[in-house]
Amino acid sequence: MKPIRMLGRSVRDAVKSVIRNFSLSLASISCITITLIIVAVAVVASFNVQNFTKAIEKDMTIVVFVDNDAEEKDIENIEDEIKRIANVEKYTFQTKQEVKEMMQQESEVFKTVLDTWTDEESPLKDTFQVKVKNVEKIKKTALKIESIDKVSTVRYGEGMVDKMVKAFSSIEKVTYIIVLGLVLVTVFLIINTIKLTISARRKEIGIMRLVGASNITIKLPFIIEGMILGLFGSIIPVILTTYGYLAFYKHFDGYLYSRLIELIVPEPFIYQTSLIVVGIGILVGMIGSASAVRKYLKI
Amino acid sequence: MDLIRVKNVEKKYKNGVTAIYDLNLAIEKGSFVFVIGGSGSGKSTFIKLLYREEKPTKGQVIVGGLDVAKLKNKKVYKLRRKLGIVFQDYRLLPKLTVYENVAFALECIGEKKDSIRVKVLKALEDVGLKNKVHEYPDNLSGGEQQRVAIARAIVNDPKLLLCDEPTGNLDPEKSMEIMKVLEDINKSRGTTIIMATHDKEIVNKMKKQVITLKDGHLVKFKQKGTYAE
Numbered sequence: 001m002k003p004i005r006m007l008g009r010s011v012r013d014a015v016k017s018v019i020r021n022f023s024l025s026l027a028s029i030s031c032i033t034i035t036l037i038i039v040a041v042a043v044v045a046s047f048n049v050q051n052f053t054k055a056i057e058k059d060m061t062i063v064v065f066v067d068n069d070a071e072e073k074d075i076e077n078i079e080d081e082i083k084r085i086a087n088v089e090k091y092t093f094q095t096k097q098e099v100k101e102m103m104q105q106e107s108e109v110f111k112t113v114l115d116t117w118t119d120e121e122s123p124l125k126d127t128f129q130v131k132v133k134n135v136e137k138i139k140k141t142a143l144k145i146e147s148i149d150k151v152s153t154v155r156y157g158e159g160m161v162d163k164m165v166k167a168f169s170s171i172e173k174v175t176y177i178i179v180l181g182l183v184l185v186t187v188f189l190i191i192n193t194i195k196l197t198i199s200a201r202r203k204e205i206g207i208m209r210l211v212g213a214s215n216i217t218i219k220l221p222f223i224i225e226g227m228i229l230g231l232f233g234s235i236i237p238v239i240l241t242t243y244g245y246l247a248f249y250k251h252f253d254g255y256l257y258s259r260l261i262e263l264i265v266p267e268p269f270i271y272q273t274s275l276i277v278v279g280i281g282i283l284v285g286m287i288g289s290a291s292a293v294r295k296y297l298k299i
Numbered sequence: 300m301d302l303i304r305v306k307n308v309e310k311k312y313k314n315g316v317t318a319i320y321d322l323n324l325a326i327e328k329g330s331f332v333f334v335i336g337g338s339g340s341g342k343s344t345f346i347k348l349l350y351r352e353e354k355p356t357k358g359q360v361i362v363g364g365l366d367v368a369k370l371k372n373k374k375v376y377k378l379r380r381k382l383g384i385v386f387q388d389y390r391l392l393p394k395l396t397v398y399e400n401v402a403f404a405l406e407c408i409g410e411k412k413d414s415i416r417v418k419v420l421k422a423l424e425d426v427g428l429k430n431k432v433h434e435y436p437d438n439l440s441g442g443e444q445q446r447v448a449i450a451r452a453i454v455n456d457p458k459l460l461l462c463d464e465p466t467g468n469l470d471p472e473k474s475m476e477i478m479k480v481l482e483d484i485n486k487s488r489g490t491t492i493i494m495a496t497h498d499k500e501i502v503n504k505m506k507k508q509v510i511t512l513k514d515g516h517l518v519k520f521k522q523k524g525t526y527a528e
Contacts, residue, residue: 002409009406207390210350211451212379213407215372 006217013221014228017197025229028186028193028288032233032281035182040241040277042175047269049168052261057135062142064128065152074150075126081148082130087141089131096124125152183284190229190288191295194222198296205297219293226289227282234281238274245270302328302459302491303349308358308368310344310515318344319515322358326493326508328458331485333502334495335526336512342495345512346463349493350384351375363458380408382459383452383490387467389444391436391451397423398432401451408455422450425487426480442473446480453484460484462494466501474501499526 018025064082066075075093082091094102100122104111114122130145132138138156146154198205208218249266256263303326310319319341326332334342347353348360351367360367363381370378391400401422405415423429426446436444445465452460462481466474478501485492496502502509502525509524510517 005411006409203390204392207392207403208407209376210379210384210390211404211407211455212376212381214376217407217409 006220010217010220010224014224017201017221017225018228018232021193021196021200024193024196025232028189028229029233031182031186031189032230032284033236035179035186035284036234036237036277036281037240038175038182039179039280040237040273042172042179043273043276044241044245045175046172047273048264049172051264052256053168055262060132060135060138060156062130062132062138062145062154062156064130064145064154066126066128067150067152068125070126070150078128078148078151082128082145085141085144087132087134087137089133091128091130093126093128095126096122099124099127186284187288187291190226190285191292193229194226194289194292195296197222197225198292219297222293222297223286223289226285226287226292228285229288230281230283230285231278233285234278237277237281241273241277242270245273300328301325302330302363303493304359304361305348306359306361308348308355308360310341310348310353311356317515319348319355319512322517324510324517324520326491328491329485329489331482331492331505331507332494332510333505333507333524334493334510334512335497335502336518337497339514340512341515342497342512343463344515345510346461346493346495349459350382350461351378376408380455381457382461383449383455383457385445385448385452385460385462385465387464389436389441389448391444391447393436396433396435397428397439397447400436400447401454404451404454418454418456419450422454423447425453425484426450440473441469442476445469445473445477449477449480449484453488453490456488456490458491460490460492462492462496464496465494466496466498471500474498475504478505502526 064078066078070078079091079093082088096119100114103124104114117123128145130141132141142154142156145151205218246266249263252263254263254265255261303324305322305324308319308322309317311317318339322345334345336342344353348355349362349367351370355368358368362378365378367378392403395403398419401419402415405418410418420429420432423432426449428443428446428450431439431443436447439447445468449460449465460481465481466477469477481492481494482505484490506523506525509519509521509526511519511521511524
């Protein structure tokens with residue numbers, strides 16, 4: 001009972017203090033708000049990037065082009081060899097005619113170009129499309145297939161995915177640096193807010209010490225004050241993330257630019273993100289107030 | 300039985316000033332002791348050593364069986380809960396009423412609301428301010444404010460009450476009122492009272508034990524002493 005009573009008292013004191021130093025509290029809250037908005041965007045972006053790089057990796061296919069002079073038995077041989085590779089999950093075969101038809105259906109431009117070629121002139125080849133079980137071993141599998149007789153070339157999207165992931169990860173790094181900088185500024189502002197509170201309540205703190213309040217009883221209201229600033233600062237970012245992401249998702253119908261980049265379904269994703277944002281807000285507030293207490297509350 | 304025992308205590312401040320030299324004394328439970336001496340005699344330092352605001356450079360300060368000198372900063376609150384302290388400048392919180400000021404001391408140590416109410420009203424009754432519970436300190440006279448401070452100091456029923464020049468800001472008449480309150484507390488609650496003062500009149504009238512300090516040395520410790528001696 002006693003700890004709950006003391007906690008209640010600390011929360012009451014902390015709320016009073018936030019109201020009493022309203023202008024400075026507001027400055028801290030605004031700073032936390034800005035930081036957390038950027039944090040929220042970074043979190044949403046990085047989870048989505050992770051999500052669709054995974055999806056792309058899952059969809060990755062090895063395209064095997066067969067030599068033009070390959071005969072039917074050569075193609076059968078290639079099929080047998082592919083079947084025998086342990087990492088192959090499944091494969092499909094398309095003749096160059098099928099490829100041509102598929103491409104013609106895909107776009108008008110392709111159709112016009114393809115129509116100008118006769119079968120002899122066509123650069124298209126018979127192809128196998130191979131899906132692998134383990135994407136990390138895709139390169140090895142591709143090389144193995146390439147060594148099969150009558151296989152002309154082998155393509156797999158590793159280069160593209162690699163570049164994409166690298167680009168996203170460097171964007172992520174820059175974002176983290178900005179976030180870190182903002183967090184530091186925020187912590188500094190909170191330290192100053194709490195410092196002011198401490199000096200405004202110096203007399204009270206002195207009396208508390210005289211009458212035998214334990215150190216934790218004296219410190220707790222200030223720490224809670226920092227946490228409240230963090231909590232208040234996370235309100236707008238949480239609202240923005242929740243409704244912003246919902247609107248974003250709706251606007252793009254769940255996909256970004258193409259079917260390749262699928263966005264994360266909003267529920268429960270937005271709740272998890274909100275939780276992370278609130279958590280970071282409270283943590284930043286607590287770190288700021290705790291260091292102010294350590295620095296300025298000499299007890 | 301001795302409530303306080305001071306053995307070979309020396310206090311040297313960081314600025315090099317020695318406030319107390321080799322002090323030895325014992326104070327019995329339930330006694331009323333004046334600590335007298337001029338400015339810089341070490342009165343206030345002596346009181347501060349007792350509530351562990353200052354640590355002695357040498358020696359032992361034992362209060363209620365506890366060696367205060369060895370007490371860690373973190374544990375000081377345990378000592379403070381066993382004693383009450385009153386200062387010349389009252390140290391009340393102006394935004395709180397009389398009742399709230401006294402209750403504050405108990406709230407800080409996590410006392411229950413019901414028990415706070417009973418104890419606060421009893422303490423205010425003991426200092427004769429039961430009719431002023433809802434007043435704010437600024438609306439009270441100096442004497443009344445000091446009585447609120449005394450109520451706050453005794454509300455947790457401490458064994459020891461330390462007073463550092465409690466009448467320093469009051470006229471002789473109000474001073475005697477305060478002394479009456481302190482004497483009553485000493486008698487009715489059995490609280491040991493140690494009071495630093497330079498008010499000759501009070502010391503001579505009260506006829507209590509007197510510790511005389513001069514330049515940090517114990518000059519005399521007399522039962523029923525006066526200032527002149």
